[in-house]
Amino acid sequence: MTTWLAAVLLLCTSLAQADLTIDITQGNEQATPIAVVPFAEGENLPQDVARIISDDLERSGYFAPLEREAMFARPTRGDDVSFGDWQALDTRYLVVGRVSRTGGGVEIQYELMNVSGESRMLGEVITAGQDQMRAAAHRISDKIFEEITGIRGAFSTRIAYVTSQGVGDETAYQLFVADADGRNSRQVLSSDEPIMSPAWSPDGGKLAYVSFESGRPGIYVQEVASGRRVRLTSFEGLNSAPTWSPDGRRLAMALSRDGQPEIYVMDVASQNLQRVTNSQSIETEPAWSPDGNSLIYTSDRSGGPQIYRQSLGGSPERITFTGNYNARARFAPDGESIFLIHRGGNGYRVAKQDLESGRLVELGDARQAESPSVAPNGTMVIFATQQGGNGVLGGVSADGRASFRLPAAQGDVREPAWSPFLN
Amino acid sequence: MQFKPYARTLIAAMSMAVMAGCSSTGGTQEGSMDGTAGGTAGVGTGTAGAGQASGSGLGEGAGQMAGSRIPEVRTIYFAYDSDTIRPEFQSVLEAHARFLQNNGNASVVLQGHTDERGTREYNLALGERRADSVKRFLSVQGVSPSQVEVVSYGEERPAARGSNEEAYAQNRRVVFAY
Numbered sequence: 001m002t003t004w005l006a007a008v009l010l011l012c013t014s015l016a017q018a019d020l021t022i023d024i025t026q027g028n029e030q031a032t033p034i035a036v037v038p039f040a041e042g043e044n045l046p047q048d049v050a051r052i053i054s055d056d057l058e059r060s061g062y063f064a065p066l067e068r069e070a071m072f073a074r075p076t077r078g079d080d081v082s083f084g085d086w087q088a089l090d091t092r093y094l095v096v097g098r099v100s101r102t103g104g105g106v107e108i109q110y111e112l113m114n115v116s117g118e119s120r121m122l123g124e125v126i127t128a129g130q131d132q133m134r135a136a137a138h139r140i141s142d143k144i145f146e147e148i149t150g151i152r153g154a155f156s157t158r159i160a161y162v163t164s165q166g167v168g169d170e171t172a173y174q175l176f177v178a179d180a181d182g183r184n185s186r187q188v189l190s191s192d193e194p195i196m197s198p199a200w201s202p203d204g205g206k207l208a209y210v211s212f213e214s215g216r217p218g219i220y221v222q223e224v225a226s227g228r229r230v231r232l233t234s235f236e237g238l239n240s241a242p243t244w245s246p247d248g249r250r251l252a253m254a255l256s257r258d259g260q261p262e263i264y265v266m267d268v269a270s271q272n273l274q275r276v277t278n279s280q281s282i283e284t285e286p287a288w289s290p291d292g293n294s295l296i297y298t299s300d301r302s303g304g305p306q307i308y309r310q311s312l313g314g315s316p317e318r319i320t321f322t323g324n325y326n327a328r329a330r331f332a333p334d335g336e337s338i339f340l341i342h343r344g345g346n347g348y349r350v351a352k353q354d355l356e357s358g359r360l361v362e363l364g365d366a367r368q369a370e371s372p373s374v375a376p377n378g379t380m381v382i383f384a385t386q387q388g389g390n391g392v393l394g395g396v397s398a399d400g401r402a403s404f405r406l407p408a409a410q411g412d413v414r415e416p417a418w419s420p421f422l423n
Numbered sequence: 424m425q426f427k428p429y430a431r432t433l434i435a436a437m438s439m440a441v442m443a444g445c446s447s448t449g450g451t452q453e454g455s456m457d458g459t460a461g462g463t464a465g466v467g468t469g470t471a472g473a474g475q476a477s478g479s480g481l482g483e484g485a486g487q488m489a490g491s492r493i494p495e496v497r498t499i500y501f502a503y504d505s506d507t508i509r510p511e512f513q514s515v516l517e518a519h520a521r522f523l524q525n526n527g528n529a530s531v532v533l534q535g536h537t538d539e540r541g542t543r544e545y546n547l548a549l550g551e552r553r554a555d556s557v558k559r560f561l562s563v564q565g566v567s568p569s570q571v572e573v574v575s576y577g578e579e580r581p582a583a584r585g586s587n588e589e590a591y592a593q594n595r596r597v598v599f600a601y
Contacts, residue, residue: 167584194576196547238551241547254544256551282549284544284548285542285544298544328543328545341541341542348542368586389586
């Protein structure tokens with residue numbers, strides 16, 4: 001009876017969701033071998049914690065998890081590990097653990113072992129509600145990732161994205177928020193007019209986006225948890241491309257209220273506008289430098305779209321020179337490079353440009369790429385691409401070595417926005 | 424912005440009829456483009472036209488002269504990366520200009536669209552540039568700017584699906600939405 005009820009509940013839930021699934025399309029050949037041994041479980045639990053951790057680590061491009069079929073032994077405690085078994089498999093690190101039920105949830109014990117050093121690097125006990133098991137698994141992935149790489153893990157973050165179904169006037173648009181692995185999705189807005197450009201506030205609590213629901217575009221800010229929202233702009237012409245300043249107090253945006261699309265900065269509390277650019281060309285797609293002192297944006301003042309950098313109150317400086325189409329740039333968290341859409345001989349690709357050397361490299365092989373969004377730890381970029389005639393999300397590691405896709409069950413998915421760190 | 428299905432079907436039929444009469448001009452690519460556009464362009468680009476126009480009574484009592492009815496062709500198409508009005512669409516724009524001048528209370532939203540290539544927000548700006556180009560044309564013809572509003576949809580509302588030249592050609596358009 002409970003099984004039946006659970007099945008019905010699951011069905012109802014799935015109707016309001018649009019989870020994405022992960023396909024690793026290219027593993028990193030230089031990834032570090034690791035084995036995440038299936039955790040011992042008291043009885044059937046709704047989530048396979050070891051699988052979630054293994055998938056997280058593989059998706060990062062930093063790790064190559066060992067297939068379960070290749071595991072001769074399946075220890076669940078560090079004390080039971082025979083390091084020789086794993087050294088023979090060239091495994092560098094080993095994760096073992098067990099899950100047991102507690103009152104209302106589960107207790108997860110796990111240990112991270114250094115195989116060559118034959119030592120324990122990490123050991124923890126985590127308790128979580130039964131419906132928080134995925135979140136707990138992502139937290140463990142974060143810990144393991146940081147312990148080994150020295151880089152803060154970004155598996156406990158979220159992504160926002162826009163979906164559409166249908167064509168022409170019958171198209172339905174939705175804005176979703178999901179875990180960084182595409183699961184646990186939740187609709188935050190639905191409209192029969194376009195929704196565009198979701199952008200997370202730096203505290204992860206709000207989304208700015210563009211909605212055409214009134215028949216013309218407006219920039220809205222919505223609290224993710226409560227759904228409460230305000231419309232910030234509905235000027236004549238474009239109201240587009242909002243992005244938050246690092247301090248969360250201002251939004252950069254592109255408006256054409258004064259003629260051509262220009263970059264403006266709005267103080268969110270007072271709604272005062274400051275015009276940043278002034279030209280006869282298109283200026284749009286602004287993004288803030290991590291220090292909040294300057295903006296990069298797309299301008300076609302040279303004839304085609306290129307990226308320009310401008311300090312607030314300063315004058316613009318062109319920073320892209322490779323090819324005749326460079327657009328929609330976003331800073332890496334360290335401010336030393338930008339990720340952008342570059343059109344070269346291979347069409348529209350995600351690319352990375354080092355700001356000091358000016359060198360631009362294409363990342364991955366996804367076609368018709370759009371809307372790159374950088375993970376808060378700078379290790380991955382998520383973007384929109386096409387697969388089988390549908391819009392899907394793709395991911396590529398910042399070094400271009402590893403790629404994955406996040407296809408949806410139906411419809412088009414696009415404009416991913418990676419949240420900041422949330423914990 | 425919700426259009427009744429029957430209105431859209433009607434407009435689609437009318438668009439097809441009119442477009443079928445358009446001669447193909449320009450290069451071979453553009454020529455085949457126009458031909459295919461005629462077959463399907465009405466779908467998805469249907470505007471608020473028929474139903475609302477008759478309801479508003481615009482043009483009635485004006486002696487049913489030319490320029491008293493909303494022109495039937497309400498979508499014009501553009502070349503790749505261009506906001507130039509193609510010669511074959513000048514007469515379409517002139518008809519809309521006459522209508523708007525003869526009906527000072529009428530107003531139109533020029534919906535600018537692009538194909539899917541390139542980044543979304545930049546395409547939004549390019550769609551606006553196309554619609555602005557039409558607005559300037561109407562203005563030169565003597566239409567009051569207060570009767571014309573521009574709304575760009577960029578690549579967000581394609582008339583045709585598909586990543587091919589045919590679909591691209593149908594999506595690079597400006598729609599007159601009365």
